[in-house]
Amino acid sequence: MMESLFYIAAVVALSATILALTRANAAHALIYLIVSLLAVAVLFFLLGAPFAAALEILIYAGAIMVLFVFVIMMLNLGEAGEESERKGLHPRNWIIPGIMTALLFMELVYALEQVPALTSGVAVSPKEVGIMLFGPYVLAVELASMLLMAGLVGAYHLGRRFNVRNVGSN
Amino acid sequence: MGGLQVPLEHVQVLAALLFSCGLLGLMLRRNIIFMLMSLEVMLNSAALAFVAAGAKWAEADGQVIFLLILSVAAAEISVGLGLVLQIQRRFKTLDMDSANRLRG
Numbered sequence: 408m409m410e411s412l413f414y415i416a417a418v419v420a421l422s423a424t425i426l427a428l429t430r431a432n433a434a435h436a437l438i439y440l441i442v443s444l445l446a447v448a449v450l451f452f453l454l455g456a457p458f459a460a461a462l463e464i465l466i467y468a469g470a471i472m473v474l475f476v477f478v479i480m481m482l483n484l485g486e487a488g489e490e491s492e493r494k495g496l497h498p499r500n501w502i503i504p505g506i507m508t509a510l511l512f513m514e515l516v517y518a519l520e521q522v523p524a525l526t527s528g529v530a531v532s533p534k535e536v537g538i539m540l541f542g543p544y545v546l547a548v549e550l551a552s553m554l555l556m557a558g559l560v561g562a563y564h565l566g567r568r569f570n571v572r573n574v575g576s577n
Numbered sequence: 578m579g580g581l582q583v584p585l586e587h588v589q590v591l592a593a594l595l596f597s598c599g600l601l602g603l604m605l606r607r608n609i610i611f612m613l614m615s616l617e618v619m620l621n622s623a624a625l626a627f628v629a630a631g632a633k634w635a636e637a638d639g640q641v642i643f644l645l646i647l648s649v650a651a652a653e654i655s656v657g658l659g660l661v662l663q664i665q666r667r668f669k670t671l672d673m674d675s676a677n678r679l680r681g
Contacts, residue, residue: 409581417591424595424618428602433610440614447595447625454588454632455580459624459640466647467621471654478658479610482665492608504604508597515593519586528582529635539637540644547641551648558652565659568666 413453420446431492433479437472444468455530580632588629595622609664609671613657620650 420443427439444467451460540548599618606612624646631639661671668675 410583413581413583417587421591421594421598424598428598428606428611428615428618433608436611436614440617443618444621447621450588450591450625451628453581454583454629455635456628456632456640456643459628459643462644462647463624466651467617471617471651474654474658475610475614478661482661482671492606492611496605500605501601504601508601508604511600512593512597515596516590519589519593522586524585524633525582526580526585526588526629526632527635528580529632530580531631531635531637531640535637536640536644539641544641547645551645554652555648558655561652562655562659565656565663 409453413450416446416449416453419443420450429496431496434476437475437479440475441468441472444472454526455528457530458533458536585629585633588632589626592622592626592629595619595625607673609657609661609673612673613654613661616653616657617650620646620653 423439423443423446427436427443430436430439444463448460448463448468451457451463596619599615599622602615602618603612606615624643627639627642627646629639631637631642664676665671
């Protein structure tokens with residue numbers, strides 16, 4: 408019974424991702440992407456990682472997707488550019504990237520099939536994650552904080568209005 | 578609440594499928610918003626692979642790496658959306674083919 412939950416969530420995640428990346432309308436694609444992220448959160452929970460599942464919903468489906476929604480609403484992207492996107496989704500554009508991606512995927516599947524194993528079925532509690540995070544991985548936490556700081560400064564810098572008149576001259 | 582016993586390679590194949598979808602989307606779409614969404618899908622599939630591997634050995638390392646991927650995704654998307662705003666202001670479009678001053 409529980410195994411079927413896993414496979415249902417996997418199918419939902421995959422189909423929602425495919426639908427998200429083939430939509431012409433950015434707002435519709437975003438909703439499908441949120442569904443896909445929620446399905447992955449269910450997978451995390453079933454795999455015994457409740458902390459990761461909660462963070463997936465809070466930060467991915469909550470914060471990051473809300474940023475996307477803000478930008479799409481701010482730029483008023485609903486219908487604009489939908490025609491050119493439809494043209495870009497013509498099947499003949501799909502063939503070569505599709506073949507290359509399929510080949511990479513086959514190689515991955517072949518490599519993964521060499522080592523069959525079952526997941527342990529033991530849940531890893533947030534406490535263990537926290538002890539690990541501030542024990543052996545404390546340097547990685549510092550690096551992540553520096554990365555977030557760089558992201559903050561970069562976003563502030565890029566979000567400003569530049570003087571557009573100077574752009575053409577240099 | 579315990580976890581679930583499923584074959585590890587099924588989870589890894591799902592992660593590979595999601596990654597391939599993201600890669601295909603990244604190569605096919607020209608709208609920068611969709612390219613950023615594809616990047617999110619790819620990062621998320623990598624996180625799924627890490628959490629699955631952590632579940633295989635019942636260790637917390639997988640979830641720690643998931644946290645790091647989460648912060649990478651957050652930093653990347655904030656800078657990326659700042660770029661989206663600038664590109665929309667300068668070129669009045671989000672089609673990446675128009676941003677070709679470097680003649681790449």
